[in-house]
Amino acid sequence: MNKPNMEVTLGDVKLKNPIVTASGTFGFGREYGEFYDLSELGAICVKGLTLSPRQGNPPPRIAETPAGALNSVGLQNPGADAFILRELPWLRGHAVKVIANISGNTAEEYGVLAEKLSDAGVDMIEVNISCPNVKAGGLAFGTSPDSAALVTRTVRRHSRVPVMVKLSPNVTDITEIARAAAGEGADALSLINTLLGMRIDIRSRRPILKNNMGGLSGPAVFPVALRMVWQVKNAANLPILGMGGVASGEDAAEMMLAGASAVAVGTVCFSDPCAPLRIRRELEEYLHNEGVDSVSKLTGAVKPW
Amino acid sequence: MNKPNMEVTLGDVKLKNPIVTASGTFGFGREYGEFYDLSELGAICVKGLTLSPRQGNPPPRIAETPAGALNSVGLQNPGADAFILRELPWLRGHAVKVIANISGNTAEEYGVLAEKLSDAGVDMIEVNISCPNVKAGGLAFGTSPDSAALVTRTVRRHSRVPVMVKLSPNVTDITEIARAAAGEGADALSLINTLLGMRIDIRSRRPILKNNMGGLSGPAVFPVALRMVWQVKNAANLPILGMGGVASGEDAAEMMLAGASAVAVGTVCFSDPCAPLRIRRELEEYLHNEGVDSVSKLTGAVKPW
Amino acid sequence: MSVQRLCRITELSELGGGAFQLWFEAGEMAGLAQPGQFVHIQCGKERLLRRPISICGRRGDELRIIFDLRGKGTEWLSQRTAGECLDVLGPLGRGFRLAGRRILFVGGGMGTPPLLWAAQSVPEIAEAVLAFRCADRAILIGEFEAACEQTHITCDDGSLGAKGFAHEAAERLLAAGKAYDGICACGPRAMLKAVAETAARYEVPCQVSLEERMGCGVGACLVCACKTIGADGAEEYSHVCKDGPVFDAERVVWDE
Amino acid sequence: MSVQRLCRITELSELGGGAFQLWFEAGEMAGLAQPGQFVHIQCGKERLLRRPISICGRRGDELRIIFDLRGKGTEWLSQRTAGECLDVLGPLGRGFRLAGRRILFVGGGMGTPPLLWAAQSVPEIAEAVLAFRCADRAILIGEFEAACEQTHITCDDGSLGAKGFAHEAAERLLAAGKAYDGICACGPRAMLKAVAETAARYEVPCQVSLEERMGCGVGACLVCACKTIGADGAEEYSHVCKDGPVFDAERVVWDE
Ligand SMILES: Cc1cc2nc3c(=O)[nH]c(=O)nc-3n(C[C@H](O)[C@H](O)[C@H](O)COP(=O)(O)OP(=O)(O)OC[C@H]3O[C@@H](n4cnc5c(N)ncnc54)[C@H](O)[C@@H]3O)c2cc1C
Numbered sequence A, B: 001m002n003k004p005n006m007e008v009t010l011g012d013v014k015l016k017n018p019i020v021t022a023s024g025t026f027g028f029g030r031e032y033g034e035f036y037d038l039s040e041l042g043a044i045c046v047k048g049l050t051l052s053p054r055q056g057n058p059p060p061r062i063a064e065t066p067a068g069a070l071n072s073v074g075l076q077n078p079g080a081d082a083f084i085l086r087e088l089p090w091l092r093g094h095a096v097k098v099i100a101n102i103s104g105n106t107a108e109e110y111g112v113l114a115e116k117l118s119d120a121g122v123d124m125i126e127v128n129i130s131c132p133n134v135k136a137g138g139l140a141f142g143t144s145p146d147s148a149a150l151v152t153r154t155v156r157r158h159s160r161v162p163v164m165v166k167l168s169p170n171v172t173d174i175t176e177i178a179r180a181a182a183g184e185g186a187d188a189l190s191l192i193n194t195l196l197g198m199r200i201d202i203r204s205r206r207p208i209l210k211n212n213m214g215g216l217s218g219p220a221v222f223p224v225a226l227r228m229v230w231q232v233k234n235a236a237n238l239p240i241l242g243m244g245g246v247a248s249g250e251d252a253a254e255m256m257l258a259g260a261s262a263v264a265v266g267t268v269c270f271s272d273p274c275a276p277l278r279i280r281r282e283l284e285e286y287l288h289n290e291g292v293d294s295v296s297k298l299t300g301a302v303k304p305w
Numbered sequence C, D: 001m002s003v004q005r006l007c008r009i010t011e012l013s014e015l016g017g018g019a020f021q022l023w024f025e026a027g028e029m030a031g032l033a034q035p036g037q038f039v040h041i042q043c044g045k046e047r048l049l050r051r052p053i054s055i056c057g058r059r060g061d062e063l064r065i066i067f068d069l070r071g072k073g074t075e076w077l078s079q080r081t082a083g084e085c086l087d088v089l090g091p092l093g094r095g096f097r098l099a100g101r102r103i104l105f106v107g108g109g110m111g112t113p114p115l116l117w118a119a120q121s122v123p124e125i126a127e128a129v130l131a132f133r134c135a136d137r138a139i140l141i142g143e144f145e146a147a148c149e150q151t152h153i154t155c156d157d158g159s160l161g162a163k164g165f166a167h168e169a170a171e172r173l174l175a176a177g178k179a180y181d182g183i184c185a186c187g188p189r190a191m192l193k194a195v196a197e198t199a200a201r202y203e204v205p206c207q208v209s210l211e212e213r214m215g216c217g218v219g220a221c222l223v224c225a226c227k228t229i230g231a232d233g234a235e236e237y238s239h240v241c242k243d244g245p246v247f248d249a250e251r252v253v254w255d256e
């Protein structure tokens, strides 16, 4: 058999393969770009951007958990303008799609960000309505269908490129939020963002994170992410960027079978800097062994009981 | 220093130590009772009981996940009457508190169960409004404050013994449900039940669980459980039985610092049958090293930033 | 009774046919074990659940297991070295009842090992049918021949012994008028079902060893359910780890 | 430039004072490494995050680390044996700038090892102050004495060398009129702050090596924040793994 076709489409954006880097775990690509050629990736989703620069939360910002990690970075970033000026041109020098992840304090801010960044030439906007580490904006937008709809509508109106809405797992019914975003014209959905968690240092009796709580990611959350991808695929027939603990090609295959069109890799890069390429290779091997000629055939192909 | 005092009180029930077995992971005590003396435990929380016997869900009922497990047992149990007749007398032969975990299809069923079981002499009722593996009852009651309040009120009216309401983590805001239960006179709260999750066999393309989805437990969920215990302690000042992934004495100490008065141990018994006793011993060692003379002093002693 | 114990590995080797065999010092566990029972093994700290593997031999205080590479847990197990310790829980479950003047052991693939120890424990009355996918996958034939009065081999593709399935080989023996007091079978579920039907047709009592995914391994968590017919004739879920893994075939509900 | 590599352990031993030293074959990593940089080590499959440890020596293509038992990761590391392979990412971060006619290295406890290699790389101009909690915790004194022009020891409880803290010993030297072109300090944060203040008072440029909990170790995840004063004079969060671990003390905001 020939090499399987690895091309996928995510909300009208063509990716040469389904492996995407998860926002916030990959900076703007420069660091991991020293380990391998970024054009080997399907897409790069950059660190969450806001209108003004943000300092982020005080350290410690990370705590280890069983098969996972909590973080409370709090959207530290240089602001969208600095990104457009200093990072985007460099990224554009690589043959890889660029997804801008945006967070606003108000629906209007989301709109402004979408307009700026799509004008500046990113390939896709990922709307973060699910960051657990910031007070204004973030998670608050992602836990009610009404505000999710409002933000989606605003971004959709201001963006010239496809819009993907990133959902929070910290909700009773994620399909409700997914349907709200779909109803306002989202081109794709991405999930999951982190689960709210906590750790305490039992000697100092202090939370390990200075922010007390943080967002859980890594393999620990994989089964929750997979379940939500499957539920959302059944509820809103939009392309999905699936993420949450993907650590191997087999995990990526599982995500796609559950309904994802592409798969983002985040926390696991911390232990294996070349994880995205390894996962792509393992996924190719799986397709080869199973005799599947095109990776996109996996999407939603699970056969529930 | 003398041995630390391990006694705790959980909703007016005195436990000789804070280590409890989590419902559904410990049967009715007979099996693990062959490995050690059950009177070494603080309390035994028995397998979830229903009015009529239940067969449970078809197998496979378990799937492994990173640092966790999904289960879809579906409340297989012989029914409350059979429990009272065949299991309770045997359990009462041990110097250990017995907590009956109950699930109903309607609020009335919860009431009948509470009456039967408290009349039969259990020490406490744990009201399961959070089982993700059954269609009627279970989770549905635990995701809305109104139905949580209704069930709590009904059980409270019918029970002669303290009532503990077991909360689901599959909600947007667990404090809302906690306050609803507290408002209707719950004597204690227990959390967390399992997080809804899924796994897929990538060769057969079938969900591993015959029920498609199941409940995630084990160390993977520990940071989520800890966060919720802390949130609930701050929102509703009731005694808490904390659980979810506790695997060591240090984890138990963390749970108590976050706000738990006692700690339940579940999934980790599958890998270490003597885990509850090991955890109790490790907790004692921690108290000794820290110079804490009474375990109950840990409860809620975290100092948030 | 069962115990949890750190058990030193005394021998680990490839058996051919893709299978590995492992001997370990089992202490008091060895004396307690019966053919058909299993052990529940922790396969590395990074895997939460133990793996159930049938016990298939004993020498002194050592026990033997034989296993296939199925996934990450058995792969980890195959990479141990003699001298290392395993965290083992066992012996667990109900084994074979072995009595009568002649017992036919019918094993398929990785189902053959537990039957070997069963046959070795009643050598005078043991006869075996061993079924493999192909000659390359055959294991333990010499040891069965040494233990049994007679050993019949069959392969799906005819590459060794007769061509065909286990239940067909068993049926040939029954059809030829051989009398057995019991059949003990272990192997893939489809094979067990076919053997059980054959045994029922010839009215020979049949015991089968079932597999199911497990949690606790001791009967406390109820995850290892298999549908059976209860004392009252109604269908119910029994549990492979405690009520089994060996069940009377007539009680098993095959088509769940 | 940094690489990820499986590195064979060539030596692992207890150093006394509760510390362990480990040498590993680092291949091309060895040539790239500079004093003050660190490696990021995977400590067992059951731990998701790597552990940052300073590089504190080189011989040929081997690198050396010295570490304390802090928690599960360092415990795991201390239980390896020579011949095993470690998954190492490195060298990472910015090390010390070492130039001038005389540099004072001020190390506290487990902060001393990285300074040793720094001193060894400029032996003619190196002078050291080593501070320990007590004599039992003292490490590397002989090696410092061999590498430096002068080595001053101080202990919190006076059980070895002078009694007192690192910055007090440094201050005595400065007050006695000794001239240094720079101070390089590594140790607990409180010590670093005191040394930095002392250095500032005597107007000696000071570099400090900071610690923070890490994720990626390469600058991509932004978790290892430490507050510094930026080029524009405003406070900002820099990142220990990429902008550090060595910072100019005057840029560090000590009271976050
Ligand atoms: C009573 C009993 C006796 C067994 N005896 C043997 C034996 O003697 N030799 C042998 O090679 N195999 C035997 N098996 C099957 C063996 O348990 C599985 O091959 C093994 O658990 C696979 O683990 P893994 O990590 O390699 O595979 P993975 O697929 O990675 O395992 C993932 C999870 O699924 C479970 N699982 C996967 N397949 C099975 C299965 N067939 N049965 C039960 N759980 C499974 C694992 O235990 C684990 O929890 C027996 C099973 C049972 C129930």
Ligand SMILES: Cc1cc2nc3c(=O)[nH]c(=O)nc-3n(C[C@H](O)[C@H](O)[C@H](O)COP(=O)(O)OP(=O)(O)OC[C@H]3O[C@@H](n4cnc5c(N)ncnc54)[C@H](O)[C@@H]3O)c2cc1C
Pocket (backbone or CB within 6 Å): A063, A064, D038, D049, D050, D051, D052, D053, D054, D055, D065, D066, D067, D068, D069, D070, D071, D072, D073, D074, D075, D110, D113, D114, D210, D211, D212, D213, D214, D240, D245
């Ligand atoms: C740049 C740098 C260089 C270091 N050099 C050395 C050295 O040469 N020798 C030495 O003994 N130690 C050094 N440390 C500290 C070392 O990283 C920690 O002792 C180690 O990570 C503890 O891991 P653990 O699993 O044993 O402890 P645990 O407390 O179980 O670790 C839990 C988590 O917290 C992190 N963590 C805990 N303490 C620290 C800490 N002080 N700094 C950063 N992360 C921490 C761990 O990495 C892990 O993610 C250095 C730290 C940094 C940032």
Ligand SMILES: Cc1cc2nc3c(=O)[nH]c(=O)nc-3n(C[C@H](O)[C@H](O)[C@H](O)COP(=O)(O)O)c2cc1C
Pocket (backbone or CB within 6 Å): A022, A023, A024, A025, A047, A048, A049, A071, A073, A075, A101, A128, A131, A166, A192, A193, A194, A216, A217, A218, A219, A221, A243, A244, A245, A246, A264, A265, A266, A267, A268, D215, D221, D222, D223
């Ligand atoms: C350190 C860190 C920073 C993150 N920052 C962002 C962010 O800026 N915007 C966002 O949408 N998600 C952010 N996330 C969430 C990830 O993009 C991803 O949704 C999540 O980590 C789950 O995937 P994983 O388990 O593969 O890491 C961050 C995650 C981590 C670990």
Ligand SMILES: Cc1cc2nc3c(=O)[nH]c(=O)nc-3n(C[C@H](O)[C@H](O)[C@H](O)COP(=O)(O)O)c2cc1C
Pocket (backbone or CB within 6 Å): B022, B023, B024, B025, B047, B048, B049, B071, B073, B075, B101, B128, B131, B166, B192, B193, B194, B216, B217, B218, B219, B221, B243, B244, B245, B246, B264, B265, B266, B267, B268, C215, C221, C222, C223
């Ligand atoms: C196999 C299994 C069966 C369970 N059955 C019940 C049950 O009957 N009633 C209930 O309230 N919780 C049940 N639970 C949930 C546990 O009591 C507990 O809330 C959860 O597993 C988290 O704790 P752990 O991580 O220590 O296992 C079950 C959990 C498992 C793993």
Ligand code: FES
Pocket (backbone or CB within 6 Å): C213, C214, C215, C216, C217, C218, C219, C220, C221, C222, C223, C224, C239, C240, C241, C242
């Ligand atoms: S595995 Fe727990 S009951 Fe069988």
Ligand code: FES
Pocket (backbone or CB within 6 Å): D213, D214, D215, D216, D217, D218, D219, D220, D221, D222, D223, D224, D239, D240, D241, D242
């Ligand atoms: S650890 Fe990721 S930026 Fe420093």
